[in-house]
Amino acid sequence: MLKAIMEPAIAELLKGFLDADQIRSSEAIMGLDTQLIDDGTYFVIEVDGVPAGCGGWSRRATLYGGDHSASRDAALLDPARDPARVRAMYTHPGFARRGVGRTILGLCERAAAAEGFTRLELMATLAGEPLYRSYGFVEVERTEDARGGVPVPIVRMRKDIYRHGSGVCRHP
Template identity: 30%
Template sequence: MSFQVRTSTQADSEAVTALLQKSYAVLLRDAYAAEILDKALPLITKARPELLVSGSYYVAEDDAGRIIGAGGWTKQSPTGEDETPDNGNIRHFGTDPDHTGKGIGRSLMTRCMSDALDAGIAEFNCYSTLNGEAFYRACGFQSVEPFPITLPGGVVFPSVRMSRSL
């Protein structure tokens, strides 16, 4: 299977949302209790318009033009914490569960790192899902601390803050 990574646009909103819904519903279920996912999934699976047009959010498309992966980085932290003048933050990664293990996530991460280095970023933070920790570790990230994220409505979503030098 071949795929291409490109910068996202606002026109990708529906396809990225569909990807995140499919990805997170399948891939998170072994790491989180059903009652957490029932509340969290509607909040975390929507494409973020500001990311789609940021110039640093990317999609992976298969040869038929279907989005099978997405992810990016921003200077701003999604939590508003742990920001420094020379760090960036990995944002809203997801891979179609039918296509995991095929290098899609790694290709998106490689693009993030390359573009971030070009922008003068020296370090990445990441607020990983519990099941995503192994992927980020394989990409050179170190676990820093458990980091519960409070979502709208008071939903507490366990995550892990991770970091890596670029």
């Protein structure tokens, strides 16, 4: 089910931002890290019973990449010092720009805040960057990942979260 969301998301939603070689390279870089599922921090959103999107957050050091990525690091983060990671966000193209990604971000933010995290961090594709900016993430750095064969531009982004009582208040 997750591949049915991820594969078309990569193939279709990156088209306006990357060329064909970069998209192929992205397929080798991106993917699901099943540690998120094992940790219970991964969400699937359905619309009328149809899987529309997926994504999660992590209390572990890996910033991005799937099970096949060599740079994975399962070390636990310290909520007092480290930002939680937003990971493996995908929206099926048929459900793009319908609030699926924003819903997942809200779930991630509330869950991370409940565990004491005060910041979120992620590595954005150029296609995802507008969503994350609109949600309050700010750019930390622009870089490239060439592990898939061709350099793919990506953006490290961060967002502060604040806990007030039992809810989460976003920084304006």
